[in-house]
Amino acid sequence: MQLLEFQAKELFREYGINLLDSISSTNIEEGRKHAKEIGYPFVIKIQVPVGGRGKAGGIQKCQNDDEFELKYPQVMDLTIKGEKARAILLEKMADIKKELYLSIFLNRSKRCYTIIASAEGGVEIESVKNQIIKEVGLGDVSDELAREVAKEMELEGNTAEQFIDTLKKLSKLTIEKEAELVEINPLAIMQDDSIMALDGKFVTDDNSNFRHPELQQYQEKTAIEEQAEKSGFSLVELDGDIAVVGNGAGLVMSTLDMLSDNGGKPACFLDVGGGATTESVYEALTLISQLPRVKGILVNLYGGIVKTTVVAEAFLKAYENNLIDLPVFSRLKGTASEKAKEMLQGSRTNIFDSVEDAINAAVMGIKK
Amino acid sequence: MTDIFGLLKGKPEDSDYENKGVIVQGITGAYGSLHTKQMIAYGTNVVAGVTPGKGGQKFDDKIPIYNTMQEAVDATNAKISIVFVPAKFFLGAAKEALNAGIKLLVAIPEHVPIRDTMETLDLAIQKGAVVIGPNTPGIMIPELIKIGIMPPMPFKAGKIAVLSKSGTLLYEISDALTNSGFGQSITIGIGGDPINGTRLIDAFEMVKDIPDMEGLVIVGEIGGDSEEILAQRIIDSGFNKPTVAYIAGRAAPKEKRMGHAGAIVMGNYGSAESKVSMFNKANIPVAKRPAEVPVLLAGKMEKSD
Numbered sequence: 001m002q003l004l005e006f007q008a009k010e011l012f013r014e015y016g017i018n019l020l021d022s023i024s025s026t027n028i029e030e031g032r033k034h035a036k037e038i039g040y041p042f043v044i045k046i047q048v049p050v051g052g053r054g055k056a057g058g059i060q061k062c063q064n065d066d067e068f069e070l071k072y073p074q075v076m077d078l079t080i081k082g083e084k085a086r087a088i089l090l091e092k093m094a095d096i097k098k099e100l101y102l103s104i105f106l107n108r109s110k111r112c113y114t115i116i117a118s119a120e121g122g123v124e125i126e127s128v129k130n131q132i133i134k135e136v137g138l139g140d141v142s143d144e145l146a147r148e149v150a151k152e153m154e155l156e157g158n159t160a161e162q163f164i165d166t167l168k169k170l171s172k173l174t175i176e177k178e179a180e181l182v183e184i185n186p187l188a189i190m191q192d193d194s195i196m197a198l199d200g201k202f203v204t205d206d207n208s209n210f211r212h213p214e215l216q217q218y219q220e221k222t223a224i225e226e227q228a229e230k231s232g233f234s235l236v237e238l239d240g241d242i243a244v245v246g247n248g249a250g251l252v253m254s255t256l257d258m259l260s261d262n263g264g265k266p267a268c269f270l271d272v273g274g275g276a277t278t279e280s281v282y283e284a285l286t287l288i289s290q291l292p293r294v295k296g297i298l299v300n301l302y303g304g305i306v307k308t309t310v311v312a313e314a315f316l317k318a319y320e321n322n323l324i325d326l327p328v329f330s331r332l333k334g335t336a337s338e339k340a341k342e343m344l345q346g347s348r349t350n351i352f353d354s355v356e357d358a359i360n361a362a363v364m365g366i367k368k
Numbered sequence: 369m370t371d372i373f374g375l376l377k378g379k380p381e382d383s384d385y386e387n388k389g390v391i392v393q394g395i396t397g398a399y400g401s402l403h404t405k406q407m408i409a410y411g412t413n414v415v416a417g418v419t420p421g422k423g424g425q426k427f428d429d430k431i432p433i434y435n436t437m438q439e440a441v442d443a444t445n446a447k448i449s450i451v452f453v454p455a456k457f458f459l460g461a462a463k464e465a466l467n468a469g470i471k472l473l474v475a476i477p478e479h480v481p482i483r484d485t486m487e488t489l490d491l492a493i494q495k496g497a498v499v500i501g502p503n504t505p506g507i508m509i510p511e512l513i514k515i516g517i518m519p520p521m522p523f524k525a526g527k528i529a530v531l532s533k534s535g536t537l538l539y540e541i542s543d544a545l546t547n548s549g550f551g552q553s554i555t556i557g558i559g560g561d562p563i564n565g566t567r568l569i570d571a572f573e574m575v576k577d578i579p580d581m582e583g584l585v586i587v588g589e590i591g592g593d594s595e596e597i598l599a600q601r602i603i604d605s606g607f608n609k610p611t612v613a614y615i616a617g618r619a620a621p622k623e624k625r626m627g628h629a630g631a632i633v634m635g636n637y638g639s640a641e642s643k644v645s646m647f648n649k650a651n652i653p654v655a656k657r658p659a660e661v662p663v664l665l666a667g668k669m670e671k672s673d
Contacts, residue, residue, distance in 0.1 A: 002623070050623055051635070081622075106482060108562050108592040108630070111489060126635060138486055178483055180562070181634075207629055208481035210456055234627040249560055249627025250534020250589055253616040258657055260619035269620070271627040302536045302543075303519075333543075356657065 001204045004047040006089045007218050008182075008200030015173045017166055017184075018196045022091035028072050034090045035068050041093040044068070046075050048083040049220075051124065051201075056080045061093065082239075086220070094198060099186035100153065101128045102167065103201075104139060104174045106181065113139040113174065115167070119153045122186040141171035162195040163187075177215065178208040224290050231283045233272050240265025242362055243288040246300040247276050255300040255355060264363040267294045276301050281314035282323075289324050298362045299330040300355050308332040308340035308351075315349045329362035331355040370498050372554070372574040375447065375472045376513055389415035389446035390515055391470070393437065393453060393461050395427050399476075400452035403517050404431075407450075410514040416440040437461075437468040450474040450506065450515050458502065459484035466495045474515045475501030475565060479629070485563045492565065499565025503628065504557035505535035516557060526551015528665070529575040531568055532587035533558045533628070537616060540658045541587055548662035553578055560589070560628025568594040569601055576607055583610040583665050586652070590617030591630040591638040599646040610668035613647045614655045615640050 003011075006024040013019055023034040024047060035042070046058035053059055058078050060071045076085050101121030107114040115134040116125070132152045134145060146164040155163050166187065174182050183201040190196055204215060221229070228235035234249065244259060244266045246252040252271045259266055268291055272280045281299075288297055301311060311332055318324050328349040332340060341351050352358040378385045390407070394400040395417025404427065408414050416434060417427045423435030434440040437449070449470045453461045455477045465473055466488070473492065480502040492499045500507050506516010510523035518535070522543035528550045532538035535557060542552055556571045558564050566574075568586065575581065584607075588595040595615065602611065618640040620626045622633045633639045644654045653664045 106562060109567065109594055109597050111486065111563050111567075124635070138483065138490075178481060180482065205482045205629075206625075207455065207479045208483065211481070234625075236621070236624050236626060238621065246536070248534060248536025249631055250532075250537035250587070250616045251540060253534075253589060253620055253626050253631065254537060254540075254614075254658060256620065257616065257618045261656065266619070269626055302540050333540075354659070356659065 001206055001219065002049040003202040003204070003218050004049060004086055005045065005200050006047055006087065008202035009197070011173060011177065011202060012197050012200055015169045017169050018162070018194065020092045020094055020196055020198065022089050024087045024089045026087050028076070031068070031072050031088060031090065035062075035065075038090050038092055040064055042090050043093060044072055044075055045089040045091060046078055046080065046085045047087040047089055048080050048085060050081045050083050053080060094188060094196065095191045096188045096198075097191055097193075098189040100163070100189065101125070101185045102170065102187045103181065103183035103185070104136070104170055104179075105183070107135065110135060112137050115141065115149060117149050117153055117167075119155070125183075125185070136171070139171055139175040141167055143168070157193065159189055159193045159195060166195055166197070177212060178205045179203060180205050224287060228270070228287055231280070231287075233270060233284065233287070235287065236269040237291065238266045238268055239293075240267045241293050241295040242366055243267045243270065243291060243294045243297045244300070245270045245272060245284050245288070245297065247272050247302065251300060251302055255298065255359075258355065259298060259359050259362070262359050262363050264298075264359065264366070267291055276303050276311055278310050278314045278317070281311050282317055285314065285318040285324055294326060296362050296366045297324070297326055297328045298358060299328060299332070300358065301330075301332050301334070303332070303334040308334040308337045309343060312340040312343045312349075315344060316347060319347055327365055329358045329365065331358040370570070370574050372498070373509075373578075375498065376507070376509055384413075386512060387413045388448055388513065389413050389444050391415065391437070391440050391444065391446045391449040392417045393449055393451045393465060395419055395431070395433060395452070396422055397452055401427065403452065406517075406520075407514055410520055411511075412513050412515060415444040415446050437464040437470070441468040441470065447471040448474070448515060450476065452476050455479040455481070455502075459487060462488040462499070463491060466491050466497050471497045473497060473499045473565070474506050475499060475504060475559075476506065476517060478503045478560075480561065482561075482563050485561065485565070489563070489565055500557065501559040501561075501565055503561045504559035505538055507554070507556050509554050510552050518555075522546060523555065524551040526553060527580055527582040528552050528585060529578065529581055529583075530555040530585045530587065531558060531571045531575070532556070533560055533568075533589050533630070534587060534616060537587050537614070537658060541585065541614060541661050544659050545585065545662050545665070548666065550583070550662055550665060553581055558594075560630050562592065562630040564594070568598045572598055572601065576605070581609055583612070583669065585661060585665065586611065586613040588613060588615045588643055589628070589631050590615070590620055590626065590640050590643075591628070591632050593637065593642070595643040596646040599643075599650040599652065602650045602652065608672070610665060610672050611652045612655060612661055612664045612668060613652050614658060614661055615643050
């Protein structure tokens with residue numbers, strides 16, 4: 001899960017990392033109050049769990065009430081990479097001398113945490129020049145190492161000391177909260193040589209959630225996603241009209257790819273996990289029945305030891321209970337598939353021998 | 369370099385040659401017991417199980433159950449274990465196994481925290497042990513030994529090595545290979561997590577020198593850069609056996625986790641385009657569909673003849 005900027009900053013504050021005054025709000029009435037507390041000039045920043053906010057117009061300066069009244073609703077109405085505003089952060093305008101970059105992230109290929117730091121921050125990580133890269137095992141940063149990084153960045157005096165302090169705090173935060181990524185970009189050197197985190201990015205390791213009840217308040221799940229999780233499924237909602245269900249993340253991704261190659265538009269990615277039972281397939285159909293826009297269901301189950309009749313039973317039950325009234329295009333690899341075909345004769349479920357055939361039929365069937 | 373065949377088969381002079389003992393951790397759980405039966409049916413020599421509190425009992429009336437890994441290893445001298453415990457208990461189970469002298473640990477659980485995997489790997493390196501997974505379907509030499517949860521049907525003994533991040537795609541693609549007459553010498557499930565005990569590149573090192581290997585199939589997916597690193601290694605090492613890749617997740621949206629904890633594109637890091645272009649650079653064709661893998665492999669073989 002990627003936290004919003006203001007949530008990441010709440011964690012930064014808890015760990016003593018320097019921040020400018022800022023307050024988040026979800027409507028303009030609240031925002032007006034905050035505007036008075038913070039005082040002009042300030043910036044308003046859209047809170048979405050994706051990058052590229054500045055380019056999309058999601059960060060705006062406000063010098064006075066007129067600008068605030070104009071810009072707050074504009075920013076609130078933006079959609080960035082498909083994400084709507086969760087909140088608006090008002091943050092005091094800063095008098096910056098220089099922008100640095102600092103992050104600690106999980107280096108997957110090296111299998112260790114890694115620091116990236118640069119004296120040339122404020123741009124996207126791909127464009128950050130003169131990166132200083134240090135591998136730090138499970139995330140612990142020693143005084144010596146922090147000092148070395150500051151030196152390589154050519155920081156001096158009080159600025160260097162504050163940078164070292166920030167890096168140590170960031171390391172503590174990474175370890176204690178089990179982050180996959182913590183990034184401060186920019187980390188600014190102010191006119192008085194102090195250091196401030198002007199932005200914050202924080203990605204959790206969701207598999208460690210059970211050890212972090214304190215992070216649960218940041219969980220942002222739709223009712224349907226929560227329901228999927230309870231069933232042990234993974235669900236990602238997409239904006240097309242063909243629901244895609246299968247067992248195993250790789251297989252479902254592969255089905256999405258092939259469907260898209262054939263001009264179909266997936267409505268969701270739904271992985272029901274390794275095995276397939278009447279209950280799990282019925283539960284999957286229950287979830288799909290709650291999704292908007294769905295005109296058909298593409299099922300791709302590879303069950304070496306799964307009886308396909310068990311899956312057929314779930315389809316029949318779903319029609320019988322009026323759970324769904326949609327055509328199903330299904331590829332069921334498993335045992336007793338002839339019997340399953342017989343069972344489904346006359347229903348709105350078609351069984352195909354290959355996934356390619358199921359996809360073609362789904363794309364054609366939905367167009368009609 | 370890890371002699372994976374030495375671990376799985378042993379040497380012809382060994383008394384347990386091609387019959388290496390395997391201990392099942394979490395043997396009495398629903399999942400553990402189901403797959404223990406399946407492994408035994410496949411011919412895997414399961415010699416003991418471990419479930420704390422159930423020591424002294426027998427699984428299926430024949431396999432002794434112990435309370436601890438140390439007892440199980442002392443009694444059987446097995447060097448291989450497979451772990452079926454819930455994710456939050458994985459670290460404890462893995463440490464116990466490695467400290468008891470296990471040299472090949474197959475980690476089935478999904479949702480193991482990254483930190484726990486990293487701690488496990490630190491210990492494994494100290495002990496000179498290999499970890500497969502977590503979140504893996506397992507490892508197998510078809511028709512000889514299966515340490516994992518794969519169904520038997522897709523696999524057939526042969527001369528193609530298959531490395532896969534995904535479980536069901538491993539089955540799907542092995543099935544397609546088998547149907548086209550390409551049996552498998554070994555299949556290794558890398559797992560769908562961000563941190564893998566055996567990375568694609570490690571698995572490649574394990575299989576690249578198999579003397580009679582006729583081809584290599586790499587089944588990757590979005591997330592991380594292990595496919596890119598493997599492609600670079602293949603270029604650098606001059607490996608020239610026919611090789612084909614498949615990458616799942618071309619149509620996946622960015623910054624969304626697609627089922628696997630590791631299957632996420634962040635910025636350009638982990639994108640399918642990046643992986644496909646590196647494989648192309650290594651002169652490795654990338655199949656568009658699982659069914660296309662054997663076709664491309666056959667094409668590669670014709671050229672190399």
